[in-house]
Amino acid sequence: MSVSANKVVHPQTNSVLAGLEPAVFFGFFEELSAIPRGSYNEKQVSDHIANFARARGLEVYQDEIWNLLIKKAGTPGYENAPTLILHGHTDIVCESDEGVEHDFENEGIKLRLDGDFIHGTGTTLGADNTVGVAFAMSLLASDDIPHPPLEVVLTVQEEVGKGGAQHFDGTKLTGKRLLDMNWHDPKSLFAGCAGDISAHFRIPLQWSERPNGQEAARLRVSGLSSGHSEFDIHLERANAIVLLGRLLRLAIKEGDISIAKLEGGVNRYVIPGEAEALISFDRSVSGALRSKIEAEAAAIAAEYSTSDPNLKITFEEDPGLFFSVFSEKVATGAVNAMCLLPNGVQSRSLIVDNLVESSNTVALISNDQERIEITSTIPSAVSSRRYNIVDRIRQLSEVIGLGASVETFADCPEWPYNPQSRMLAAGRAAYEREFGEQPHVEVSHSSLELGLFRKKVPDIDMLSIGPEAFDVHTTRERLNHTTVEATWRLLKALLSELRT
The missing domain is CATH 3.40.630.10 (Zn peptidases)
Incomplete structure (x- = not known):
């Protein structure tokens, strides 16, 4: 220049x-x-x-x-x-x-x-x-x-x-x-x-040996409209992490599955458009499990046909080169958290027309060898509502147990x-x-x-x-x-x- x-x-x-x-x-x-x-x-x-x-x-x-x-x-x-x-x-x-x-x-x-x-x-x-x-x-x-x-x-x-x-x-x-x-x-x-604040919801990982002879698959939610977690939250778009939790809960109930990996989201200020789980299950339930997931996927697609017309849920075989899976209690606790964490609009302003007052976005999920971590971002025009949502997340960690904890960071005033x-x-x-x-x-x-x-x-x-x-x-x-x-x-x- x-x-x-x-x-x-x-x-x-x-x-x-x-x-x-x-x-x-x-x-x-x-x-x-x-x-x-x-x-x-x-x-x-x-x-x-x-x-x-x-x-x-x-x-x-x-x-x-x-x-x-x-x-x-x-x-x-x-x-x-x-x-x-x-x-x-x-x-x-x-x-x-x-x-x-x-x-x-x-x-x-x-x-x-x-x-x-x-x-x-x-x-x-x-x-x-x-x-x-x-x-x-x-x-x-x-x-x-x-x-x-x-x-x-x-x-x-x-x-x-x-x-x-x-x-x-x-x-x-x-x-x-x-x-x-x-x-x-x-x-x-x-x-x-x-203003906003973010929170890490963490569950210490306990591992179990993967049973011999089990099949493995990747359960993936993708193609969502996504968007800014604050500018676009009022549009009621689907959240890939929450939907993945819903599908995993169904799979646990129907197929006695194990989970080896959870991953989803790209940024604390983005409604997650993709999330996936690596799962393991007995061959005897493979057909029934696939049918249940496909039926639930069709129901989800209908629910979000307006906000997320390109929503895609896939259940694909994986080479399965892993030997450990989450313990049953940890897997259940993590899935419960994915389903029950506050998500979306939580309150609307009674002062300014059509203004969302407070919300939460379940934005990121991942795990390493030590823990599962789910990150939420909570904006609110009223500080007390922001902190109340954080307290509800803490309450959920207490209900789930398993040593679950919540750490907040990046507290920004309104x-x-x-x-x-x-x-x-x-x-x-x-x-x-x-x-x-x-x-x-x-x-x-x-x-x-x-x-x-x-x-x-x-x-x-x-x-x-x-x-x-x-x-x-x-x-x-x-x-x-x-x-x-x-x-x-x-x-x-x-x-x-x-x-x-």
Whole structure:
């Protein structure tokens, strides 16, 4: 990339997004997309952005886990305006379609343009939150956009528990206003969100010897619609881990099966679209077991025909090269947990219409030699409800016994809606000036890092904006590039409103 006195010039060799406007944004979006940046693998992208900022003479702070703080002075006439914090996160969710091999540790995203939409190629796109980072870089690179003093905060590990925001040193910030760029609706202003907490449900493993002569099979649930565990939870989509538990309970009752492995889910903030179990059973029950599973699979497919039309349940023979299985009590306990852990919408707001107040997503399951672990993520706009759901999970561990335990982590507070917010008022004024109509104001069930910034910076005033994106955290993720120009206009108009 080369820089002239007045504009940024991006290399266009093999560019997929050349010709899209605003060119400066799409140049940075494509540049960032070429860099591997899954959670915990953000050093390369952090160094890239830090070098970009230093080349422009900007003040850069980079901490030991690769969070970035970049400061830029206000433009003429805005030098003494209140400082504005701009926020985005550098990490993305890394997931690929079945049969697609993509080395996320070393390869960037291969972009694909299809009509109005930008996609990955068999993978997640990472618009969440490459969009926010590209907007921030576009502003940092500009010399003709009026703005107040800027403190650009780009965090890491957002998709795995908001670790970057948890770690970030808030004392380095002087601003009391924050504009986040991790929203997905260009026709609304995002003005409040839930907090969340995650919980590991663990059962110590006891192993038994696999009986001689047994057959083995993989029971697999796949093809689900999946989606973001907070943005999409109200859509009542199927959960592959919960369905697998349902099928395993049937199999245990009908076929006296043993379990050797459990695996499912990709990320704490993704409704699991795939899960599987490796099971063992006596040949004498094979036919009856298959028939029972096929009948139950048909019933499940009918139940979820609207939300998950591509749901697939398979029961396939496996070479069976294993010699140990879970003990009967552990297998029963694990299956009970898969079936009984709270999952989906738990309560709805009585204050904001059509808003989910609290939920839980049973997001991940795995086992090693020592234990079975099931991870849930619990967002709620009311802290007491969030902790009550955690307590119910603890109660389940007590009922199951077997040494089961619950460990919580990544506790993030909510960001309550404030109708008197100066940032919200400025956003409304900017939107009406640019588009001649009032924006929708949204309060969401999603849990962003903004609750943590509210905790770190007392009296902070926040707002979030962004272009249209769909199915984030899935391989169907897509960015409507035709809405980016409107967001860019809104961003510049909002900055001009913040002189005072």
